[in-house]
Amino acid sequence: MSDTQPSPTLAELVLQVRKTREYSRLTDAIPYARFMGIGVEHLAGEMLCRMTYTPKLIGNSFLPALHGGTLGALLECSAIFELLLQTETQRVPKVISLTVDFLRSGKAQDTFAKAFITRQGRRVANVRVEAWQDDRTRPIASANALFLLSEP
Structure with a gap:
């Protein structure tokens, strides 16, 4: 017999992370986020995502x-992380539409x-996202997204 406990469901994990703010537990449970080096951090009193640089993220090697x-x-x-951690949704929100504006090259x-x-309704949420590197006032990309939420 093994003493290991079963892994929590995503809904249970999200509830735990909402309480403890141990965001790495959530991002570590999502293989795609791990592969991309995307993590959630609590910096300067707000929740931010960080994509840690690795050479595999380069698209144009001449710039790079x-x-x-x-x-x-x-x-x-x-x-998605914002919706999971700030709303009552029990499942990963589904993308209805996502529009990305590339504003400058990412170093x-x-x-x-x-x-x-x-804006958040019972079934749908609108989310705006900005990405930056050195200077938050000079974003390198932004997005507007519409998500389908699960019923609470």
């Missing part, structure tokens, strides 16, 4: 610049993102 798909992944994950360094829930 981050691949647009990696920035899109950071923006989408940031919105070969860590990238931060912050999501803002602009």
